[in-house]
Amino acid sequence: MRPRKLLRIARWEVTKNAGGIDRRTVGIALVALALFGLVVPFIISGDTGLDDGLYRVSVDEESPYYDVVDSEGAFVIREGGERAVSRSEVELYIGDGEIVYAESRKGIAAYGQLQSAVSRYNNRQLRQELNQTAAFPVSVVLEYRQQSALGDGLRLGGDSGGTDDSDDEDGSTGQTDGSDGGESGESDGSEAGDTSTDQPDDGEPDGPATDRETTTDTGGSGGPIGGFGASFTEDSISGSPSDINPPFPFQSLVLAFLVIIPMNFLIQAYGSTILSERTNRRGELLLVSPVSRFDIIGGKTLPYFVGGMAVEVAIIAGLFVLVNGQLGGPVSVLAVMPLVLLFLGATFLGAMFARSFKELTFVTVTITVTLTSYAFVPAIFTDVGAVALISPLTLLVRELQGEAISLAEFVFSTTPPLLCAGVFFGLGAGLYREEDMFDQRSLRGRVLDALVGPIPVRGKPGGFTARLNGLLPVDVTPLRQYLAVGGLTAALIPFVFVVQLLAIALLFALGEISVVLILVVVAVVEELAKSLHIYAGYTHRRFASGRRRAVLLGVASGVGFFLGEKIALLAQLVGLPDLAVGEAGLQGGIIPGPPVLTVLLFLLAPLALHVVTAGISAVGASRSKRAYVVAVGTAMLVHLAYNLTVVVSVV
Template sequence: MQLDKLLRVAKWEVTKNAGGVDKRTIVVMALSLVAMGAVAAIAVSGGTGAGMDDGIYRIGVDDDSPYYGVAADDSTFDIREPDPAAIERRQQELLYRGIRLQNVPQTAKERAALTELRDSTAQYNDRTLARDDNQTAAFPVSVTLVYEQQSGSSQLDPRSGDSSDGSGSSDGGTSVADEGETSASSGSDSDTSGSTGTGDGSSDDSDGSNGDSSATGDESDSSGSSQETVDSNVSTSDSVASGGGDGGTAGGSGANLGAIGARLTGDVQGGTPSDISPPFPFESLVLAFLYIVPMNFVIQAYGSSMLSERLNRRGELLLVTPASRGDIIGGKTLPYLAGAVGVAALITAALRFGNIAPAGSYVAVLAVVPLVVLFLSATFCGAMFARSFKELTFVTVTITVTLTSYAFVPAIFTDVTPIALISPLTLVVLDLTGQSVGLSSFVFSTTPPLLTGLVLFGLGAGLYREEDMFTQRPIPLKVLDALAGGINSRRSALKMSIVLLPLVIVAELAAIAFLFVLDSVSLNVFGTNQSLGIVLVLGVIVVIEELAKSLHVYAGYEHARYDRTLRSALGTGALSGLGFFIGEKGLLIARLSDLESLPIGEAALQGATLPAGLPLWVAGLLFLLPLALHTVTAAISSVGASRGRRAYVAALTVAIVVHFAYNFTVVSTLV
């Protein structure tokens, strides 16, 4: 590539094709940008504004009732004058006189209104106590949650004391979690008798079944808490007011997105017992969504531009220029790459300076680059394969769904499992939330999609020539043309198996991410008790690997690059298997993550890694057996490919069965 020629092509792409996007696409893009801006505005404003559930519950309550402030702070309630007749006419759901509930909820809506009032009361108490100066007295109990892997060792919070006695921690008694269990201790230097916001379900003034309750204020001077709180005994169980204090939020070792979650949902974040709940990656979903959506619009414009070069034969003019194929493809891709990365940078800056994610930095932008390359390269291949804009639409939709799933699904488990590191978007979420991103994690997340993108650009570039660009062939035949472009001799089978390994790695990692949730489902297969997730992952991986070893061999036979003799077929298959065995060691990149700590990850990576603690001769045998396996199965497929399409499909099926039987036996024995 020559930089001056590349930039000249990029300038031509921007100036000549600026009007190539139709008006409908421009309108859709504009509306999407407006929608994303609205979401960002809501996030910045803390989630305030009109909601779909505003005023759906009508409550009759006096101005002097303790519950008036609760209802006034919750837009779900429509406050009205207390009217028993309105209750009879079903024009009010709840009726309060002072502190007592006057009606017994009978309908589903009335019961839902009472439940909502209970939750609102607890949140009202949280906010009230959080404004108190003496937080230790307001929140005498704090909790620290440590989420542990099932097979992992406990790593306690460094602020915690000795876990054997459950006490001795600072900040009003921080609890210590051991193997997923949580304990709490009250502060040794604070008098909790004055702390309010708790309800007594056995109070004389309360009927728990009807929701009647008595309000309690702060009547003690010993705690220093002077703000009035409403009794949260609207519910039938005792509760402890929460929402502040020194305890902080529960986070474990994953990304703690509580601050952003508070802005987006309005929830009060705290470290008190009432805040204990399983982690839900809602915030990760929102952040990942903001980065994925713009890419879909960029690839639409990019794919349309590339296909126009073929259908309108505009690319013929570039092919006769002194610029190389690399200069042309790089120059036409550069504006879209820069645009997508620029949008990611703007999103990161908006989140940072909008005080939504103040920790956002260049790491988030760098993590998006491999995804942009992957999206653009897949679209480039799709534009080279498609015969019309209608066909390109289906290809683009397939690319969008597939790659969005690969990038999006793992990222939503940022707080839960190392599976999340499969997607570079996880690095974005970690960076925006102030979590440190290690070099090994960055390399593991970004290298596979980046290399895959380069491979796809290489395959598409093989078709960027006059004899292929302007011919109309079905997509499957175009795929074979792209694969055959890199085949010159029988030794090319070894090279192609290595070159295609990044595609294999990305596909296998995606399979692990999609199927790991089934790891807890047991399945009795051939007398072994394996999980459904492991069985499915093994099946998917076998299909991916056998296709990667044999499809380019079949393409070579279809384009008469190999001799159709048994000896040639066996030799070509053996070289393909050897190349795959060498390239398969690229899966060792998984050691940069904790995937092997999961049973499904260990099963999926057993071909490239060896279990620890094995005798030397066993380790050597397990190292050589995969070589024999890949050589034999690739030779089987190669023999079938030399006989034609139907024979190739039959031979490929046999190779898949043999490969699966080997993998399942090894996993059942060693994993």
């Protein structure tokens, strides 16, 4: 790959596509960006306004409830009295000594909203008191801590958590029960025709606090959605019990949305330009030019990679300025880079598989859903230990919160998607040749073509093998095929690793059944990775027939997988195997601990398993398609039985 030629192709790619964009496309793109910019601040602030003006309320300006209703966005004030409720003109009527709500689901919901609004209003009034100890006698400090690497459950508070009861002026323990405040505005109610009137004894909400009150009910304070209104750097929450809400990963959801959505638009354009080279043989000129396929692929990908990274850098910089008030995020930029490459690599391979733009649409949608899930789902569990580190977006969240990020965590989060992107580009490069680019083969045929590309053709030795044949009395040409099969199996390990990590993130919350489901996923994915390219080689007649040759190919594939799966050692750096599902999904690459277990479970047993199952699949692949399906199914059952007997006993 020569940089000068690569940059020339990249410049040509930019100028060609820039000239093909009309004003209408530019206008639509600008409108989309403008709408995106308008929506983001509302999402970040948590003030989505979905329930604005949802409930109609009739209340007099002299009522103590007027300020409560007026300050609540879900309420809109309407004229009318108690009859307006019966005529369905309003959902609530607040009169002198009564609160009437409509006998409907919406009316009941409006009354519940009023109860919450009164509590929030009272809390706001109490926060303005000079003596906060008297206003909120009970103080709670809740501290969030990272899950330990020893497999302990998520600890909320730990030794520092709990309830801190502060004494009031009389020396007694402070406690709020909402019973004080006789001037709180409660009043007797009366019945009204077809409507329901709540009495104070039946649970009427406490009235809004007035200047003569010092205490009131402190329950029901909402607070910002997911804590996004608070600082990212806060590791603990303190305040009255009504201020403490269960953590919800709204921060991670928003960050995943901001980072992933631009990539989905990017791959649409990138996939289209790759497929356009295969339409009407437009890419033939580049194929016959004195440049390598890697120069062409790199030159066409570089503008989209640079553009995608520019957008991501702008988003990350904006987040740091918005949250921390200063620029930052170098680790976040490096963490997002493998995701951009992963999206582009998967799209490049999909564009080489697709035969038309209709098929490309299906492929890109599949890529969007799958890779968005990979980046999105683990990031939801930012506070759940090693599972969150499966997604590189977790590094962004932690850096935004001011937390330290170790080198092991960074390597674990970024290496799998980076290697997987390399696998996608490598398989796609195998198809970037005239006989494959302009051929209208089925998707299955193109997958097999991509897998068989690195395997040498029988009877055509390379230079090194030809020299060995002249020096040695034996034919060493088949050795290249064994090495190619083992190397291709090892090259597919990053893809297998990413699939297993995604399965762990999706299934770990299901309890004990998740371990069994993970083992099923492991058996299916690993056996396909060890045998598909062998089947592709037999369908393209790359291998000589015979059971002995098939068994040797299976041994080569099994050994290659055994050596390559040690990438799972990355998971041990962050403590992922300490979780049951983590140890079940990555058991082939982790070190059990004691020397005897290390030799048996880390070396001998997995090696024997991979060699045997790969040999079974290879023998079936050497016969026919139906025999291969039966053989690989048998290999999966053997693998699953091994997992259930050995792994479950260890886990």
